[in-house]
Amino acid sequence: MHELAIAQSIVEAVETKASECKATHVKVVRLKIGEASGVVTDSLTFCFEMLASLDPILAGTQLSIDTLPHRAFCRSCNREFSVMNFIAQCPTCKEWSNEIVTGTELQILEMEFET
């Protein structure tokens, strides 16, 4: 439900950057979204396309999303493991980890544009 607000934040950040770069059209915006960030990527794409269509510089911009898995690091075993259902418990030694390696990202990586 909050994907619309997230999409709005992306549009604002990209519009600022596009203006700085004197872009006439933004072709691609690349994002990094962690699977534990609470964002549904299909909804985000839908909301982004809707908002982007209101700005000629962003109309038709492709959103390219790299999804990162939720992973944590276990100090006892010195290895990474997949976090299942937000439970960061090492499958080998059963210790809890508070070192999240990936999965919480909500980042704009880069954009390709025409001038």
Place this chain on the structure above:
Amino acid sequence: MPKITIAQNILAANDTIAQDIHTLLTIRGIRTINIMSSPGAGKTTLLERTIERLRGQLAVGVIEGDIETGNDAERIEAAGAETVQINTRGACHLEAHMVRDALEEINLTGIRLLFIENIGNLVCPAAWDLGEDIRVVIASTTEGDDKPAKYPQMFAISQLMIVNKIDLLPYVDYSLEKVKRQALAVNPNLRIFEVSCRTGEGLDVWCGWLSAFVNGTT
């Protein structure tokens, strides 16, 4: 085709405002708590009872977030706290700029503890930093006892969980042990309080913790 690296958090604009809020409140010696829960878990009632108990000991301010109406702000004001109402007109969570605007309307003189009551929702508010010191999630015994497993992000990003309505435990199929086990699985550092805002059970412990929190002795 030209390409430019942006490498910024999508919510960077929100986070910058949140940091400004945090700095402003910290300089004024105010500790801030963002309270979140599903609708009806008892956020406003907990604040009413808390304000009543802390009256004369600790001046409390409340930023009251609701989609519509000023009903909750009226309740909080009647309980004796400085209050300002934010109506989001449909938005499912509070954002830092709304809190920044609300802070311009509230009289912070003397206030040492500020509550931000978020919109009743266990999903969306988790993503927005409001400049608070800590996040509190309320679970209540009239909801399912599997909320932490169903909405793990909210319990993972909170520092404290309050289980409210424990007076109803004899009448509902709710396992305190289960809700605590699930919450601690997603957040082993979570501090847990059990209260009934109706009977007052557990509220002394909670208010004692709040006083210690404000005085920096937790």
